[in-house]
Amino acid sequence: MNEILTIAEETLVLHRHPRIKNETLQAWDSADEYLINYFNENQLAKHLNDDGQLLLINDGFGALSCYFQTFNRTVISDSYLSLNSIKLNMQRNNCPEDNILLQDSLQEFPRNVQVVLIKVPKTLSHLEYTLQQLSKVISKETIIVAAGKVNMIHSSTLQLFETYIGSTKTSLAKKKSRLIFSLVDQVDIPEKEIPLTWEIEKQGWKIHNHANVFSRNHLDIGGRFLMDNLPEGDFSKVVDLGCGNGVVGMAASEAYPKAQITFIDESYMAIDSARINMLKNLPEEQTEHARFVVNNGLVGFKAGCYDLILCNPPFHQQQAITDQIAWSMFNDARFCLVEGGELVIVGNRHLDYKDKLERIFGNCELVTENKKFVILRAVKEY
Protein backbone atom coordinates (compact mmCIF):
# COMPACT_ATOMS: atom_id res chain seq x y z
CA MET A 1 0.00 0.00 0.00
CA ASN A 2 1.32 3.46 -0.92
CA GLU A 3 1.86 5.43 2.29
CA ILE A 4 3.79 8.32 0.74
CA LEU A 5 1.90 11.29 -0.59
CA THR A 6 4.11 13.53 -2.72
CA ILE A 7 2.27 16.67 -3.71
CA ALA A 8 3.12 20.30 -4.41
CA GLU A 9 6.70 20.06 -3.13
CA GLU A 10 5.75 18.20 0.05
CA THR A 11 6.22 14.58 0.95
CA LEU A 12 4.08 13.12 3.71
CA VAL A 13 3.95 9.65 5.22
CA LEU A 14 0.30 8.91 5.99
CA HIS A 15 -1.24 5.84 7.62
CA ARG A 16 -4.87 4.93 8.12
CA HIS A 17 -5.76 4.40 11.78
CA PRO A 18 -6.57 2.09 13.41
CA ARG A 19 -3.75 0.25 11.63
CA ILE A 20 -4.47 -3.21 10.29
CA LYS A 21 -2.30 -5.97 8.84
CA ASN A 22 -2.05 -5.99 5.03
CA GLU A 23 -3.86 -2.65 4.66
CA THR A 24 -5.05 -2.20 1.08
CA LEU A 25 -6.42 1.34 1.33
CA GLN A 26 -4.59 4.69 1.24
CA ALA A 27 -4.96 7.35 3.91
CA TRP A 28 -5.92 10.05 1.37
CA ASP A 29 -7.92 10.26 -1.83
CA SER A 30 -8.05 12.23 -5.05
CA ALA A 31 -10.39 14.79 -3.44
CA ASP A 32 -7.63 15.65 -0.90
CA GLU A 33 -5.15 16.04 -3.76
CA TYR A 34 -7.56 18.21 -5.77
CA LEU A 35 -8.11 20.53 -2.77
CA ILE A 36 -4.36 20.89 -2.10
CA ASN A 37 -3.55 21.59 -5.76
CA TYR A 38 -6.40 24.08 -6.08
CA PHE A 39 -5.29 25.90 -2.91
CA ASN A 40 -1.76 26.27 -4.32
CA GLU A 41 -2.62 27.06 -7.94
CA ASN A 42 -5.02 29.80 -6.81
CA GLN A 43 -2.75 31.10 -4.04
CA LEU A 44 -5.45 30.86 -1.38
CA ALA A 45 -2.74 31.45 1.25
CA LYS A 46 -2.99 35.15 0.30
CA HIS A 47 -6.45 35.24 1.89
CA LEU A 48 -5.11 34.09 5.26
CA ASN A 49 -3.82 36.93 7.41
CA ASP A 50 -2.11 36.58 10.80
CA ASP A 51 -5.29 36.38 12.90
CA GLY A 52 -7.23 34.39 10.33
CA GLN A 53 -7.86 30.70 10.27
CA LEU A 54 -7.89 27.97 7.74
CA LEU A 55 -10.86 25.73 8.58
CA LEU A 56 -10.59 22.07 7.54
CA ILE A 57 -13.80 20.05 7.81
CA ASN A 58 -13.94 16.22 7.70
CA ASP A 59 -10.25 15.58 7.04
CA GLY A 60 -10.31 11.75 6.98
CA PHE A 61 -6.90 10.66 8.20
CA GLY A 62 -4.83 13.86 8.29
CA ALA A 63 -3.65 14.51 4.71
CA LEU A 64 -5.03 18.08 4.81
CA SER A 65 -4.08 18.79 8.43
CA CYS A 66 -0.50 17.66 7.74
CA TYR A 67 -0.12 19.32 4.35
CA PHE A 68 -1.27 22.72 5.66
CA GLN A 69 0.96 22.48 8.74
CA THR A 70 2.39 26.00 8.42
CA PHE A 71 -1.04 27.68 8.76
CA ASN A 72 -3.16 28.40 11.83
CA ARG A 73 -5.97 25.96 11.37
CA THR A 74 -8.99 24.44 13.05
CA VAL A 75 -10.00 20.93 12.09
CA ILE A 76 -13.58 19.76 12.66
CA SER A 77 -14.73 16.15 12.50
CA ASP A 78 -17.48 13.98 13.99
CA SER A 79 -15.17 10.98 14.03
CA TYR A 80 -12.95 10.06 16.98
CA LEU A 81 -11.04 7.72 14.64
CA SER A 82 -10.33 10.60 12.23
CA LEU A 83 -9.21 13.02 14.95
CA ASN A 84 -6.96 10.34 16.40
CA SER A 85 -5.55 9.52 13.00
CA ILE A 86 -4.85 13.20 12.35
CA LYS A 87 -2.89 13.46 15.65
CA LEU A 88 -0.84 10.34 14.86
CA ASN A 89 -0.07 11.39 11.29
CA MET A 90 0.95 14.86 12.49
CA GLN A 91 3.42 13.26 14.90
CA ARG A 92 4.66 10.95 12.15
CA ASN A 93 5.37 13.98 9.94
CA ASN A 94 6.83 16.17 12.73
CA CYS A 95 4.11 18.79 12.29
CA PRO A 96 4.09 21.57 14.90
CA GLU A 97 1.24 21.23 17.39
CA ASP A 98 0.88 24.83 18.50
CA ASN A 99 -1.02 26.14 15.45
CA ILE A 100 -3.80 23.57 15.21
CA LEU A 101 -7.07 23.11 17.07
CA LEU A 102 -8.90 19.79 16.75
CA GLN A 103 -12.65 20.07 17.40
CA ASP A 104 -15.55 17.68 17.36
CA SER A 105 -18.59 18.47 15.24
CA LEU A 106 -20.77 19.63 18.16
CA GLN A 107 -18.39 22.35 19.31
CA GLU A 108 -19.01 25.88 18.12
CA PHE A 109 -17.31 26.70 14.82
CA PRO A 110 -14.47 29.25 15.10
CA ARG A 111 -15.38 32.84 14.20
CA ASN A 112 -12.38 34.17 12.29
CA VAL A 113 -12.28 31.78 9.34
CA GLN A 114 -10.97 33.07 6.03
CA VAL A 115 -10.52 29.93 3.96
CA VAL A 116 -12.63 26.78 4.41
CA LEU A 117 -11.82 23.42 2.83
CA ILE A 118 -14.53 20.77 3.20
CA LYS A 119 -14.51 17.06 2.39
CA VAL A 120 -18.15 16.29 1.52
CA PRO A 121 -19.48 13.87 4.17
CA LYS A 122 -21.38 10.66 3.46
CA THR A 123 -24.87 11.92 4.28
CA LEU A 124 -26.80 15.00 3.19
CA SER A 125 -27.99 15.60 6.75
CA HIS A 126 -24.40 15.79 8.01
CA LEU A 127 -23.55 18.19 5.17
CA GLU A 128 -26.61 20.30 5.94
CA TYR A 129 -25.67 20.56 9.62
CA THR A 130 -22.09 21.50 8.68
CA LEU A 131 -23.17 24.20 6.23
CA GLN A 132 -25.73 25.58 8.68
CA GLN A 133 -23.04 25.95 11.38
CA LEU A 134 -20.61 27.38 8.84
CA SER A 135 -23.13 29.96 7.60
CA LYS A 136 -23.11 31.50 11.10
CA VAL A 137 -19.38 32.30 11.09
CA ILE A 138 -18.49 33.33 7.53
CA SER A 139 -18.39 36.69 5.79
CA LYS A 140 -18.53 37.72 2.12
CA GLU A 141 -14.73 37.49 1.98
CA THR A 142 -14.57 33.85 3.15
CA ILE A 143 -13.36 31.44 0.47
CA ILE A 144 -15.20 28.10 0.55
CA VAL A 145 -14.09 25.10 -1.48
CA ALA A 146 -15.43 21.58 -1.00
CA ALA A 147 -14.38 18.31 -2.61
CA GLY A 148 -15.72 14.82 -2.94
CA LYS A 149 -15.91 11.79 -5.16
CA VAL A 150 -18.06 12.42 -8.23
CA ASN A 151 -20.56 9.79 -7.09
CA MET A 152 -21.11 11.70 -3.82
CA ILE A 153 -21.93 15.04 -5.44
CA HIS A 154 -25.51 15.30 -6.66
CA SER A 155 -27.84 18.21 -7.40
CA SER A 156 -29.18 17.83 -3.82
CA THR A 157 -25.61 18.33 -2.53
CA LEU A 158 -25.16 21.53 -4.54
CA GLN A 159 -28.61 22.73 -3.49
CA LEU A 160 -27.49 22.66 0.16
CA PHE A 161 -24.50 24.89 -0.67
CA GLU A 162 -26.85 27.28 -2.51
CA THR A 163 -29.24 27.33 0.46
CA TYR A 164 -26.74 27.92 3.26
CA ILE A 165 -23.80 29.66 1.52
CA GLY A 166 -24.76 31.14 -1.86
CA SER A 167 -24.04 30.87 -5.61
CA THR A 168 -22.40 27.51 -6.23
CA LYS A 169 -20.60 25.90 -9.15
CA THR A 170 -18.46 22.82 -9.64
CA SER A 171 -15.16 21.99 -11.36
CA LEU A 172 -14.46 19.36 -13.95
CA ALA A 173 -13.86 15.91 -12.52
CA LYS A 174 -10.24 14.84 -11.98
CA LYS A 175 -9.37 11.30 -10.95
CA LYS A 176 -13.09 10.76 -10.10
CA SER A 177 -13.29 13.77 -7.74
CA ARG A 178 -14.86 17.16 -8.15
CA LEU A 179 -14.57 20.54 -6.42
CA ILE A 180 -17.48 22.72 -5.32
CA PHE A 181 -17.08 26.51 -5.09
CA SER A 182 -19.56 28.60 -3.14
CA LEU A 183 -19.65 32.39 -2.98
CA VAL A 184 -21.00 33.76 0.26
CA ASP A 185 -24.05 35.69 -0.92
CA GLN A 186 -26.99 33.95 0.76
CA VAL A 187 -28.77 36.30 3.13
CA ASP A 188 -31.91 34.37 3.96
CA ILE A 189 -30.56 31.32 5.83
CA PRO A 190 -33.19 28.82 7.04
CA GLU A 191 -33.35 28.35 10.82
CA LYS A 192 -34.03 24.65 10.44
CA GLU A 193 -33.84 22.15 13.34
CA ILE A 194 -31.53 19.50 11.93
CA PRO A 195 -31.67 16.78 14.62
CA LEU A 196 -34.63 14.48 13.93
CA THR A 197 -36.91 12.98 16.57
CA TRP A 198 -39.19 9.98 16.05
CA GLU A 199 -41.02 7.63 18.35
CA ILE A 200 -40.58 3.93 19.05
CA GLU A 201 -44.20 2.99 19.67
CA LYS A 202 -43.58 -0.21 21.62
CA GLN A 203 -41.63 1.56 24.38
CA GLY A 204 -43.14 5.03 23.83
CA TRP A 205 -39.63 6.50 23.57
CA LYS A 206 -38.91 9.67 21.62
CA ILE A 207 -35.59 9.16 19.89
CA HIS A 208 -33.37 12.17 19.18
CA ASN A 209 -30.93 11.83 16.27
CA HIS A 210 -28.16 14.31 15.51
CA ALA A 211 -27.26 14.85 11.86
CA ASN A 212 -24.59 12.14 11.59
CA VAL A 213 -26.19 9.37 13.64
CA PHE A 214 -26.48 5.92 12.06
CA SER A 215 -30.02 5.16 10.80
CA ARG A 216 -31.17 8.59 11.89
CA ASN A 217 -34.49 8.51 10.00
CA HIS A 218 -35.90 5.31 11.50
CA LEU A 219 -35.13 2.48 13.90
CA ASP A 220 -32.55 0.17 12.31
CA ILE A 221 -34.11 -3.25 11.74
CA GLY A 222 -30.98 -5.04 12.94
CA GLY A 223 -30.98 -2.93 16.11
CA ARG A 224 -34.69 -3.66 16.61
CA PHE A 225 -34.07 -7.43 16.27
CA LEU A 226 -31.34 -7.25 18.93
CA MET A 227 -33.56 -5.16 21.28
CA ASP A 228 -36.27 -7.83 20.98
CA ASN A 229 -33.88 -10.70 21.72
CA LEU A 230 -31.80 -9.63 24.69
CA PRO A 231 -30.52 -12.53 26.79
CA GLU A 232 -32.21 -13.33 30.07
CA GLY A 233 -30.04 -12.93 33.14
CA ASP A 234 -29.08 -10.78 36.05
CA PHE A 235 -26.44 -8.63 34.37
CA SER A 236 -24.75 -5.82 36.28
CA LYS A 237 -22.25 -4.24 33.86
CA VAL A 238 -23.41 -3.99 30.26
CA VAL A 239 -21.90 -2.32 27.18
CA ASP A 240 -23.74 -1.06 24.10
CA LEU A 241 -20.78 -1.21 21.70
CA GLY A 242 -21.26 1.05 18.66
CA CYS A 243 -24.38 2.50 20.25
CA GLY A 244 -25.53 5.00 17.57
CA ASN A 245 -28.62 6.70 19.07
CA GLY A 246 -28.46 4.29 22.03
CA VAL A 247 -31.62 2.23 21.49
CA VAL A 248 -29.99 -1.14 22.21
CA GLY A 249 -28.44 0.09 25.48
CA MET A 250 -31.78 1.64 26.48
CA ALA A 251 -33.55 -1.68 25.91
CA ALA A 252 -30.86 -3.30 28.07
CA SER A 253 -31.43 -0.68 30.76
CA GLU A 254 -35.10 -1.61 30.79
CA ALA A 255 -34.39 -5.35 30.83
CA TYR A 256 -31.73 -5.11 33.59
CA PRO A 257 -32.79 -2.02 35.61
CA LYS A 258 -29.98 -2.36 38.16
CA ALA A 259 -27.22 -2.65 35.58
CA GLN A 260 -24.70 0.05 34.77
CA ILE A 261 -24.87 0.59 30.99
CA THR A 262 -21.84 1.95 29.12
CA PHE A 263 -22.60 3.44 25.70
CA ILE A 264 -19.63 3.57 23.32
CA ASP A 265 -19.38 5.07 19.84
CA GLU A 266 -16.71 6.74 17.75
CA SER A 267 -19.16 9.46 16.60
CA TYR A 268 -19.55 12.46 18.90
CA MET A 269 -23.05 13.04 17.58
CA ALA A 270 -24.03 9.42 18.30
CA ILE A 271 -22.86 9.64 21.91
CA ASP A 272 -24.63 12.94 22.45
CA SER A 273 -27.88 11.54 21.00
CA ALA A 274 -27.59 8.38 23.14
CA ARG A 275 -27.10 10.55 26.23
CA ILE A 276 -30.13 12.73 25.37
CA ASN A 277 -32.27 9.65 24.64
CA MET A 278 -31.40 7.90 27.86
CA LEU A 279 -32.04 11.02 29.96
CA LYS A 280 -35.32 11.87 28.23
CA ASN A 281 -36.84 8.40 28.15
CA LEU A 282 -35.71 6.36 31.15
CA PRO A 283 -36.12 6.85 34.89
CA GLU A 284 -33.40 8.64 36.84
CA GLU A 285 -32.45 5.52 38.86
CA GLN A 286 -31.39 3.93 35.57
CA THR A 287 -29.82 6.95 33.88
CA GLU A 288 -27.62 7.92 36.82
CA HIS A 289 -25.50 4.78 36.35
CA ALA A 290 -25.14 5.21 32.58
CA ARG A 291 -21.80 6.19 31.05
CA PHE A 292 -21.30 7.70 27.59
CA VAL A 293 -17.88 7.27 26.02
CA VAL A 294 -16.53 8.42 22.66
CA ASN A 295 -13.88 5.82 21.83
CA ASN A 296 -12.51 3.37 19.30
CA GLY A 297 -14.52 0.37 20.49
CA LEU A 298 -13.19 -0.96 23.77
CA VAL A 299 -9.58 0.02 23.12
CA GLY A 300 -7.98 1.05 26.43
CA PHE A 301 -10.74 -0.52 28.58
CA LYS A 302 -9.72 -2.82 31.44
CA ALA A 303 -9.80 -6.60 31.22
CA GLY A 304 -12.57 -8.63 32.83
CA CYS A 305 -15.00 -5.84 33.73
CA TYR A 306 -18.30 -6.50 31.91
CA ASP A 307 -20.76 -9.36 32.06
CA LEU A 308 -22.69 -8.52 28.87
CA ILE A 309 -21.59 -6.74 25.69
CA LEU A 310 -24.23 -6.02 23.04
CA CYS A 311 -23.24 -5.04 19.53
CA ASN A 312 -24.79 -4.24 16.16
CA PRO A 313 -21.37 -3.97 14.48
CA PRO A 314 -20.38 -1.30 11.97
CA PHE A 315 -19.42 -2.37 8.48
CA HIS A 316 -17.96 0.94 7.20
CA GLN A 317 -15.03 3.13 8.05
CA GLN A 318 -15.74 6.43 6.32
CA GLN A 319 -16.52 5.47 2.69
CA ALA A 320 -14.86 2.01 2.82
CA ILE A 321 -16.75 -1.22 3.55
CA THR A 322 -14.78 -3.26 6.08
CA ASP A 323 -15.21 -6.04 8.63
CA GLN A 324 -12.00 -5.03 10.41
CA ILE A 325 -13.77 -2.87 13.00
CA ALA A 326 -16.19 -5.69 13.87
CA TRP A 327 -13.24 -8.08 14.15
CA SER A 328 -11.40 -5.74 16.57
CA MET A 329 -14.58 -5.13 18.55
CA PHE A 330 -15.11 -8.89 19.03
CA ASN A 331 -11.48 -9.42 20.11
CA ASP A 332 -11.60 -6.52 22.57
CA ALA A 333 -14.99 -7.68 23.85
CA ARG A 334 -13.49 -11.04 24.82
CA PHE A 335 -10.70 -9.24 26.67
CA CYS A 336 -13.13 -6.95 28.56
CA LEU A 337 -15.67 -9.63 29.57
CA VAL A 338 -15.55 -11.37 32.94
CA GLU A 339 -15.22 -15.14 32.75
CA GLY A 340 -18.68 -16.46 31.95
CA GLY A 341 -19.63 -13.07 30.48
CA GLU A 342 -21.20 -12.96 27.03
CA LEU A 343 -21.06 -11.05 23.77
CA VAL A 344 -24.39 -10.94 21.91
CA ILE A 345 -24.43 -9.50 18.42
CA VAL A 346 -26.84 -9.00 15.53
CA GLY A 347 -25.57 -9.30 11.97
CA ASN A 348 -26.70 -9.70 8.43
CA ARG A 349 -26.90 -13.41 7.63
CA HIS A 350 -24.34 -13.16 4.84
CA LEU A 351 -21.66 -11.56 7.05
CA ASP A 352 -20.33 -14.78 8.55
CA TYR A 353 -19.72 -13.39 12.03
CA LYS A 354 -20.25 -16.91 13.43
CA ASP A 355 -16.94 -18.10 12.07
CA LYS A 356 -15.14 -15.06 13.54
CA LEU A 357 -16.71 -15.51 16.97
CA GLU A 358 -15.85 -19.22 17.03
CA ARG A 359 -12.24 -18.38 16.25
CA ILE A 360 -12.04 -15.73 18.98
CA PHE A 361 -14.15 -17.33 21.74
CA GLY A 362 -13.92 -21.02 20.85
CA ASN A 363 -17.74 -21.13 20.90
CA CYS A 364 -20.71 -19.41 19.28
CA GLU A 365 -24.40 -20.18 19.50
CA LEU A 366 -27.12 -19.11 17.08
CA VAL A 367 -29.73 -17.56 19.41
CA THR A 368 -32.35 -16.79 16.78
CA GLU A 369 -32.68 -15.71 13.17
CA ASN A 370 -35.07 -14.16 10.69
CA LYS A 371 -34.91 -13.78 6.91
CA LYS A 372 -32.24 -11.07 7.10
CA PHE A 373 -30.45 -11.29 10.44
CA VAL A 374 -28.93 -13.68 12.94
CA ILE A 375 -28.38 -13.12 16.65
CA LEU A 376 -25.22 -14.79 17.89
CA ARG A 377 -23.93 -15.36 21.41
CA ALA A 378 -20.37 -16.15 22.42
CA VAL A 379 -19.29 -16.80 26.02
CA LYS A 380 -15.89 -16.11 27.56
CA GLU A 381 -15.17 -19.55 28.97
CA TYR A 382 -13.35 -20.45 32.18
Ligand code: SAM
Ligand atom coordinates in the same frame (compact mmCIF):
# COMPACT_ATOMS: atom_id res chain seq x y z
N1 SAM B 1 -26.40 0.31 17.93
C1 SAM B 1 -27.00 1.18 16.94
C2 SAM B 1 -28.23 0.52 16.36
O1 SAM B 1 -28.38 -0.69 16.51
O2 SAM B 1 -29.03 1.25 15.72
C3 SAM B 1 -25.99 1.55 15.86
C4 SAM B 1 -25.38 0.39 15.12
S1 SAM B 1 -24.42 0.86 13.68
C5 SAM B 1 -24.56 -0.59 12.68
C6 SAM B 1 -22.74 0.79 14.23
C7 SAM B 1 -22.27 1.96 15.07
O3 SAM B 1 -20.86 1.73 15.37
C8 SAM B 1 -22.34 3.33 14.43
O4 SAM B 1 -23.05 4.19 15.29
C9 SAM B 1 -20.89 3.78 14.28
O5 SAM B 1 -20.69 5.18 14.48
C10 SAM B 1 -20.20 2.99 15.38
N2 SAM B 1 -18.76 2.75 15.15
C11 SAM B 1 -18.11 2.58 13.99
N3 SAM B 1 -16.80 2.35 14.22
C12 SAM B 1 -16.63 2.38 15.56
C13 SAM B 1 -15.52 2.23 16.41
N4 SAM B 1 -14.31 1.98 15.92
N5 SAM B 1 -15.69 2.34 17.75
C14 SAM B 1 -16.92 2.61 18.25
N6 SAM B 1 -18.03 2.76 17.49
C15 SAM B 1 -17.89 2.64 16.17
